[in-house]
Amino acid sequence: MMTMDNSNSNYKTLVLSLSSVLLFNAASVSAVVAVPTDKYDHQGTLSGVQDCALLSLVVDESGSMTWEHEFLKTKAIPLMVADYRTKNYDHLFLCSHGFGAQKNKDTGFAFHGCVDALTWSDPPTNTELGTVMGTWRTLGGVEDAYLGVLEGIENTPATIDGIQLATTCGTMFKSMIMLTDEVCIIFVSWEYHMFIMHHASCIQLIYLL
Numbered sequence: 039m040m041t042m043d044n045s046n047s048n049y050k051t052l053v054l055s056l057s058s059v060l061l062f063n064a065a066s067v068s069a070v071v072a073v074p075t076d077k078y079d080h081q082g083t084l085s086g087v088q089d090c091a092l093l094s095l096v097v098d099e100s101g102s103m104t105w106e107h108e109f110l111k112t113k114a115i116p117l118m119v120a121d122y123r124t125k126n127y128d129h130l131f132l133c134s135h136g137f138g139a140q141k142n143k144d145t146g147f148a149f150h151g152c153v154d155a156l157t158w159s160d161p162p163t164n165t166e167l168g169t170v171m172g173t174w175r176t177l178g179g180v181e182d183a184y185l186g187v188l189e190g191i192e193n194t195p196a197t198i199d200g201i202q203l204a205t206t207c208g209t210m211f212k213s214m215i216m217l218t219d220e221v222c223i224i225f226v227s228w229e230y231h232m233f234i235m236h237h238a239s240c241i242q243l244i245y246l247l
Contacts, residue, residue: 070136070148070173074195078203080212088128090207093118093155096190098183098218099138099148099175110217111171116162119155129207130155131198134170137186138177146182147189148175152198183218190214 095115097107115132122130134150151170158166191214196203203210 070175071151073149073193076196077192078194078196080191080194082204084204084207084210086204086206087208088206089126089209089211090129090131090203091122091125091127091211092131092133092194092203092213093122094133094135094190094194094212094214095171096135096137096183096186096214096216097174098181098186099136099177100181101138101176102219103174103217104176106217106219107171107174107176110215111167112164114215115155115167115171119158119162120160123156123160127156127211129201131201131203132170133190133194133198134174135186135190135193136174137182137189138175138180146185147193148173149189149193150174152195154199154201157199181218183216187214187216 095110097103097110119130119132131152132155133152136148136150137146138148150173153170155162194203
């Protein structure tokens with residue numbers, strides 16, 4: 039079961055240079071996953087007993103993000119999964135979403151799947167990372183980050199890796215990373231902890247411990 043310090047001042051800043059990015063050799067890119075029809079009720083009551091975390095990735099797929107995608111997959115996410123392991127969560131549900139080309143709900147958003155990342159190897163293999171991050175697109179065109187964030191929240195499956203979130207979890211710590219190379223101002227009235235990853239000469243990732 040989980041133990042954690044609930045102090046609001048307990049933050050860590052992790053600055054990772056893009057110059058140290060390793061190339062990610064993912065499995066062959068396949069079609070994105072259809073959005074879930076049975077969706078998790080974020081406002082519902084949890085009836086389980088296990089301590090869970092939900093980490094949602096929402097990435098810019100406009101076409102200029104290839105290196106940033108690789109950085110998130112090969113550097114940031116493995117480090118974050120390792121950090122979540124130290125907090126003794128029972129499950130870390132990692133969900134992957136993309137936004138890009140058009141400001142249209144049907145074509146501007148993509149659901150790339152979810153996985154319980156605590157079932158991965160330690161450290162995770164490229165194949166494991168590619169299961170939900172190997173289908174990110176580089177579409178070209180404009181970005182609609184607000185659409186990506188809202189759809190990323192909405193399209194959380196009720197069941198991930200055969201685990202029903204509402205009946206398994208007694209607590210759910212929610213976080214979202216939105217990755218883009220554009221200047222972002224996002225206002226979301228929600229219980230998510232929001233992180234904006236903005237590319238300049240490096241990516242600064244701030245997350246609640």
